Amino acid sequence: MARPPLDQLESFVIAARLGNLTRAAETMHLTVSALSHRMRLLEERVGHRLLARGPRGVVLTPHGQRLFDAIATPMDAIDEAFRRLGARTDNAVTLSLIPSMATAWLVPRLPAFLARHPELALNLQSTTHVVDFEREPVDAALRLGGGRWPGTVAELLFEEWITPVASPALLERHRRPTLAKLGTLPLLGDPGQRWDDWFATFGGQAPTRYVAAFDDTETLHQAAAQGLGVALARLTLAQPLIDSGRLVALTSKRLKPGFAHYLVYPERSRQHPGFQTMRGWLLAQAAKMKR
Numbered sequence: 001m002a003r004p005p006l007d008q009l010e011s012f013v014i015a016a017r018l019g020n021l022t023r024a025a026e027t028m029h030l031t032v033s034a035l036s037h038r039m040r041l042l043e044e045r046v047g048h049r050l051l052a053r054g055p056r057g058v059v060l061t062p063h064g065q066r067l068f069d070a071i072a073t074p075m076d077a078i079d080e081a082f083r084r085l086g087a088r089t090d091n092a093v094t095l096s097l098i099p100s101m102a103t104a105w106l107v108p109r110l111p112a113f114l115a116r117h118p119e120l121a122l123n124l125q126s127t128t129h130v131v132d133f134e135r136e137p138v139d140a141a142l143r144l145g146g147g148r149w150p151g152t153v154a155e156l157l158f159e160e161w162i163t164p165v166a167s168p169a170l171l172e173r174h175r176r177p178t179l180a181k182l183g184t185l186p187l188l189g190d191p192g193q194r195w196d197d198w199f200a201t202f203g204g205q206a207p208t209r210y211v212a213a214f215d216d217t218e219t220l221h222q223a224a225a226q227g228l229g230v231a232l233a234r235l236t237l238a239q240p241l242i243d244s245g246r247l248v249a250l251t252s253k254r255l256k257p258g259f260a261h262y263l264v265y266p267e268r269s270r271q272h273p274g275f276q277t278m279r280g281w282l283l284a285q286a287a288k289m290k291r
Helices: 006-018 022-030 034-045 064-085 099-116 168-174 179-184 196-200 217-225 233-241 267-271 273-290
Strands: 053-054 055-062 092-097 120-126 139-146 153-160 164-165 231-234 260-265
Touching: 006 022, 006 034, 006 053, 006 055, 006 064, 006 273, 022 034, 055 064, 092 099, 092 273, 099 120, 099 139, 099 217, 099 233, 099 273, 139 273, 153 267, 153 273, 164 217, 164 233, 179 196, 217 231, 217 233, 231 233, 260 273
Parallel strands: 092 120, 092 139
Antiparallel strands: 053 055, 139 260, 153 260, 164 231
């Protein structure tokens, strides 16, 4: 049997890993029909069904599993070889971070940095996806968490703090409350469900229900700025809204939620001059946050 074309094998491995033809096609910048055509050609060449449709996508058949086990690691090695030989320059830096951190903290600081370092080519990947440094050509990431990500270097940038905030319009309607009366105002449910921690630490009574609940911090902050209710805000991300007057911090009290901001990168990035320039700047910016 003649060896199948490399693009068919690559398509098969990606589809098998993702378990979904639509996502696999998007990853390879193909249409679903083009990917399906490649799979049919490969199955005709090997003479066996390799993928079967399941309730949540596609699954490997026994023949497909044997083929996947045999070729997945060599295909990864080929990808890695081409990645290392790719046209990376010392001044090209790819940084991954969540969208809210990009818009509220990093982007406002970038113009001055890039003006001082016009030689850098910065690529920002604004996503909630946790980058896999072994498989993706990303130099570093800004992450929020406990600081432990196996196989990476994690440097603390600064702690996160949360505090209640509200719009000036809402405070005109309800007046600024004492901490003990905070629960009488319309409160907004936050992604981390930290209101219980807040009331346990500083006193007061949580409401029986929230006006609305949010699973995204940036949307929560915007809802508070529109006067929908009081939000328990992450200060790093809410600070631009506070500085502009759209939000008001209701107290000087702060609660540490148990996570912090980190600069995370693989060992290979230690040898990347462009990243080291950006790393030094990020640490300097973080130091200002601690003052």
